Amino acid sequence: MNNFDLSIETYLSHIHFGHLATKSLEAFASLYTFKGLVLLPLLWWLWFEPNARREWRREVVIATAFSGVIALFLARLLTHWLPFRVRPVYSTILHLQFANSANRGVGLMDWSSLPSDHAMLWMAIATGIFLAAPRIGLLALLYAVFFICAPRAYLGLHYPTDLLAGAAMGIAITVTATRDAIRARIASPALRWIERHEAPAAMVAFVLCAELVMQFDELRDLASGLIKHI
Numbered sequence: 667m668n669n670f671d672l673s674i675e676t677y678l679s680h681i682h683f684g685h686l687a688t689k690s691l692e693a694f695a696s697l698y699t700f701k702g703l704v705l706l707p708l709l710w711w712l713w714f715e716p717n718a719r720r721e722w723r724r725e726v727v728i729a730t731a732f733s734g735v736i737a738l739f740l741a742r743l744l745t746h747w748l749p750f751r752v753r754p755v756y757s758t759i760l761h762l763q764f765a766n767s768a769n770r771g772v773g774l775m776d777w778s779s780l781p782s783d784h785a786m787l788w789m790a791i792a793t794g795i796f797l798a799a800p801r802i803g804l805l806a807l808l809y810a811v812f813f814i815c816a817p818r819a820y821l822g823l824h825y826p827t828d829l830l831a832g833a834a835m836g837i838a839i840t841v842t843a844t845r846d847a848i849r850a851r852i853a854s855p856a857l858r859w860i861e862r863h864e865a866p867a868a869m870v871a872f873v874l875c876a877e878l879v880m881q882f883d884e885l886r887d888l889a890s891g892l893i894k895h896i
Contacts (some may be wrong), residue, residue, distance in 0.1 A: 729793025
């Protein structure tokens with residue numbers, strides 16, 4: 667345990683808000699409504715909003731959605747590849763009492779905390795929004811930091827370095843995918859296909875966004891269950 671994580675988590679564990687505030691933070695940390703259903707609709711807004719650089723913006727939106735999928739997939743792989751890191755709220759070494767310790771359950775006990783898949787995915791999406799429309803994108807980045815990432819540190823679900831590492835990788839993935847040379851290879855062909863096949867493209871976009879909102883959790887659980895019974 668490094669001093670940076672230890673000092674911040676120790677400080678946060680001593681901050682206990684009222685019951686309503688704590689429940690609100692738990693809702694922000696756990697409910698899809700306050701994550702994907704806030705940020706992904708902004709991508710749809712950018713897609714349909716009239717703009718002088720409409721084609722470029724749509725390519726950025728496509729590259730951003732692609733980045734989100736890659737970020738989430740990579741985050742899940744890294745939790746298995748990297749050394750296991752127990753979450754602060756479950757640590758028997760830290761002896762810290764977080765605000766939600768009584769309701770922490772066991773759902774994430776066997777899931778390594780490094781890196782944060784939430785930070786990785788939603789910072790990737792927020793970065794794409796920022797690149798396509800800086801003003802609304804700045805609000806998206808602030809939302810991702812204060813309403814998606816910060817509650818997870820406060821509740822002991824992640825160490826600060828889990829969140830910083832996830833955020834840095836998510837940002838890097840989107841910045842890379844939206845560069846002209848890479849975006850031209852990924853997004854331009856996809857945009858041509860979307861323009862030729864609007865109906866199936868809308869269906870695919872809906873399904874993809876729905877799965878991103880749920881972070882592919884149900885598909886992952888289904889696949890895990892099938893593998894266990896094969």
